[in-house]
Amino acid sequence: MSWTDERVELLKKMWAEGQSASQIAKELGGVTRNAVIGKVHRLGLSNRTTGTTPAKSEAKEKPAAAKPEVAAKPKPEPRPEPAPRPAPEPKPAAEARPTPPARKQIIPAGQPLPPQPSANEISPEALAKVSEVEKKAKKLTLMELTERTCKWPVGDPATDDFWFCGLPTQPGKPYCEAHVGVAFQPMSARRDRRR
């Protein structure tokens, strides 16, 4: 694969959007995240203030190290600074997430309602944490999921408003910490079985 115009274009776009090099690499296909990073540097659009490795570049900052050769510049030199980071995403957030997986009792009222002691107590905090986390979710598509991205589904699969959490999973688990919290309930008193 080579860096065609279109590919570079997408690279720029995604990089500007704050996508990680690895994500961009996946999207582009045929390249590794290293390739992406390398290209990003060659293109000159590197630092994003975010991510990692904040310092390091400007290690030695001369007090008055002004290079005289920077003076002459006929052109205004439209330094690429399209948009710092105003609001990458409008965030529709039209509706409040009712916490899909946190199943509400789907039991037709008026039924015996089995034991169900006081299960369904996924610690309100955990639930709150979930809805909070969903705001920071990576919102990955099915194909973007990896072995280590939270596979917690959010939204309605029938809508375009559907995605997977995508945050880093808890080692060994298929979900991120917050979702593991509500996915794996203590499965409390299950010993009714043997009465």
Added chain:
DNA sequence: CCCTGATTCGC
């Protein structure tokens, strides 16, 4: 361990 970006350097 997983991830991130940054840099180097042989190709």
Added chain:
DNA sequence: GCGAATCAGG
């Protein structure tokens, strides 16, 4: 110019 290897930080 390219990107794997490596480095460095979280």
